[in-house]
Amino acid sequence: MAKVWKFGADVDTDQIVPGRYAPYMRPDADVGQAAFIEARPEFAQNAQPGDLIVATDNFGCGSSREYAVEALRRRQVGAIIANSFARIFFRNALNLGIPLFVAPDLVAALQDGQEVTLDIPNRRVIAGEDVLPLPELPHFAQEILAEGGIVPYVKKYGRFPGEEPA
């Protein structure tokens, strides 16, 4: 089972990892331990691999800092489900291979602290009696996630999404 960590609107990347905790500032520390360290310390302490982040509008706004996404990857977040994502965060998360879904129905249905089963191959979240369908991602996003991120994607295909094969 995975736990739901629910957030509100406009969670900025300074909340996910404050600039003071950047790898640049603490080169010997694990940035994964800094995930939500000030905004939600219980996440930093207790989040388990596979847990879900659920948020309302505009998740990940603000700075382009990829280490905010890297921190969540190191915590092995199972998926991020939100009403909407900020542009750079969405791209960074795809690039690092974190599944993310725009699904307001699920955001409304899922509660903080709820125990659920995330079933990405069958595109659904099972919450008690409820089976909640996950929406389909854009084709390019599916392709990137299927390879586990943009680096393995480019290594495999030798091209970018949207580019004709050489």
Place this chain on the structure above:
Amino acid sequence: MGQTLSEQILSHAAGRPVRAGDLVVVRPDVVMSHDSLSPSIIKIMQEELGVASVKDPAQLVMVLDHVSPASTVGVANQQNQVRRFAREQGVRLFEVGRGICHQVLVEEQIAAPGKIVLGSDSHSTSYGAVGAFGSGMGSTDIALIWATGRTWLRVPETVRVQVNGRFRPGADAKDLSLKVCQVLTIAGANYAAVEYHGLEWLPLPGRQTLASMAVEVGAKVGIIPPEGEVAERFSVPEWLRVDPDAEYARTIIIDLETLEPQIALPHEVDQVVDISQVAGTRVDVIFLGTCTNGRYEDLRQAAEILRGRQVASGVRFLITPASSREMTRAAEDGTLAALLSAGATLTTPGCGPCMGRHQGTLGDDDVCLSTGNRNFKGRMGAPTSKIYLSSPAVAAATALTGVITDPRNL
């Protein structure tokens, strides 16, 4: 059907006409990275992608501005690593003290009308001030450009901001930027370009303020047609011009004749009010600086208010010029002397305390009025500190009194 400025620039780069929603693969003209992320970009390119050398050193620019000069041994060592990499790869690097990346690239005319300038920094929207397609990306995307010379982009829809009239005394481009944040809201232009019209008369510094703040409404790009002062100082390609029948996803109209000085309240950049609603709020720190408002004109405006007067007792007034060139201009005409005589503290040109790392990190419960672009919780230091955002004139008036003050009331 006409094209927006972003569609024109991406069509030119892609070698075919493209529209909002298309995916394009382009070769960016410039790829900027700063000290904060260059070490991670080097690592991703060399260790994850397994590519030893950048594809085209002439495409890259590096600037050491985020922690400048270094504050710890760890930071100093990483800066040395970046210097070594730039030297070995033949990449142009601007040293500690030269200034904020977005200011330096405009001063050096590395960012120019019609170019695609991508940076490892969200405020790379700033390059739209000169009519460039400027946008921020994460470390992995930048590493891929270093390795291949190319990247992929989705052509953005465009939100048109039509500005009417001229600023009244007391208001400036920062107040307009904050008003745009209030009207569009923090995600109102997510994935989109913001294109500003009606500002042919606005000098370059005000354009830089507007373009830098575009990312605060979620925008991918914040672009101003390269007319007026920009057309005089930069070469504008003949294919780049405002197309009267370009298609906009949305248009908002802002009337400068009724624009009051604006303040963004903690902790959201779109929680913006007229100054009258918060005048009198006590502050501990005033910060004049950043890519949004650290230029000569901003310092001069503050000096005009502070000349011959003193910063209120118990208040720290920190000034971080946007670049060495802006600081030198301010030194040459007595602007700096007026500010220092009034009791201001001057720090090295660069990002300063904007992201809470050095040169004025906020402590518990500190209240700061900043001319910067972000007031997120804990952005400048302790999570219990608070940040208000304002124009340089409001910052100077507030430094004088220790409470948020309308400069028109002095």
